[in-house]
Amino acid sequence: MNFDRMRALLLEQAIRGELVPQLDSEGVVEQMRDAPEEIPFEIPEKWKWASLKVLVERTKQTIPEEEFTYIDVASIENFQVRATKKVKASEAPSRARKIAEAGMVLFATVRPYLKNICIVPNIEGSVIASTAFATMICTKHLDNKYLLYVLRSDFFTDLVKGKQRGISYPAISDKDFYSLSIPVPPIEEQKRIVAKLEKVFAEIDRAEKAYQELQTLSDALTKQILQKAIHGRLVPQLKGESLPSGIKEVKDSSFEIPETWRLTSLGDLISMKSGDGLSKKQYMPGTIPVYGGNGVNGYHNSSNVEEGTLVIGRVGYYCGNVKKTTEAAWVTDNALIVNFKIEANPDFYLYILNGMNLGKKTNQTAQPVITGKLLKPMLVPVPPLEEQQRIVTKIEELFKQVEALKA
Helix, strand or coil: EEEEEEEHHHHHHHCCCCCCCCCCCCCCCCCCCCCCCCCCCCCCCCCCEHHHHHHHEEECCCCCCEEEEEHHHHHHCCCCCCEEECCCHHHCCCCCCEECCCCCEEEEECCCHHHCCCCCCCCCCCCCEEEEEEEEECCCCHHHHHHHHHCHHHHHHHHHHHHCCCCCEEECHHHHHHEEEEEECHHHHHHHHHHHHHHHHHHHHHHHHHHHHHHHHHHHHHHHHHCCCCCCCCCCCCCCCCCCCCCCCCCCCCCCCCCCEEEEEEHHHHEECCCCCCCHHHCCCCEEEEEEEEEEEEEEECCCECCCCEEEECCCCCCCCCCCCCEEECCCCCCCEEEEEECCCHHHHHHHHHCCCHHHCCCCCCCCCCCCHCCCCCEEEEECCHHHHHHHHHHHHHHHHHHHHHC
């Protein structure tokens, strides 16, 4: 569920005059100089377009002479000042130059896509902001909270992108920033827009928090289901079900399993080999999925496995993640191809191996890598074949219930 998208759509409605109704009792915004020659989009009749340089006042720069509270770009989190620090004048950073006042709006002009924007709260004593900010004290035409929401909008972000310079460290100059124009409703309507946004955003925040809690719960349920499956507590054991032949049993009392199951090493259960290298440039138009470290990452015209096969992510962030290919697929050298040495249900071990978190066996380097050598000593359970299928059916049934809970 994309809560950020919900907020973005609401901001779009707000700045286009579609969020609250226009009221006859509210006045018309007076015509202001420096209106844009080409308007970005239509706005209600009572609204006007105006540049920031006529809507706000800027604060002066100064060299601190006494201890002050410093607001840097890193001080802002979720459009609020979260972390400030007291700084002695003698230790002032070179960028600590812009006088900040309670109620003024700050917009980080360095890497503006990060949307480090806030309203300065009441802070006792001298407050200085970084020169990385554009400072804005609203005139009578503008409510500071309305301005904050406009600056947060994708519309304004796109305006800034059109003026910013630089690639690795993009920034917009103060001159270009203050030349940007925004839609300005009557001040009474601005306050109604703010009230509406604050109400709806609060509802979205509550829904997002509940959703995140539900995600955490569903993740915990998923782990619990897999742990029960690994240790034989998900379905009952039935008489007359037979184990596959050829098991090289390993005894380990610390690994709890039913009496009808056996333990073996992963190296005695499966063989593992790297897939075949295939760069993006080597892809040929086709419909055969290409599996890398975390599932399908493209399509090709030929395959190197011809039936549903387990693959284990070998390199990178998703190292140890287990996927199952379609009937025919190309597995790259970013994954290990699995072949069973004894009769087994691939779907059962798809769930079991993911539940056992193979990623914990990665080597401790900057680029995580997993090898067959690291995985082979791991102990894995081997239930009767019929029970393997019953466990798969139960897992899929429970996973559907978890997904329904999330939905």
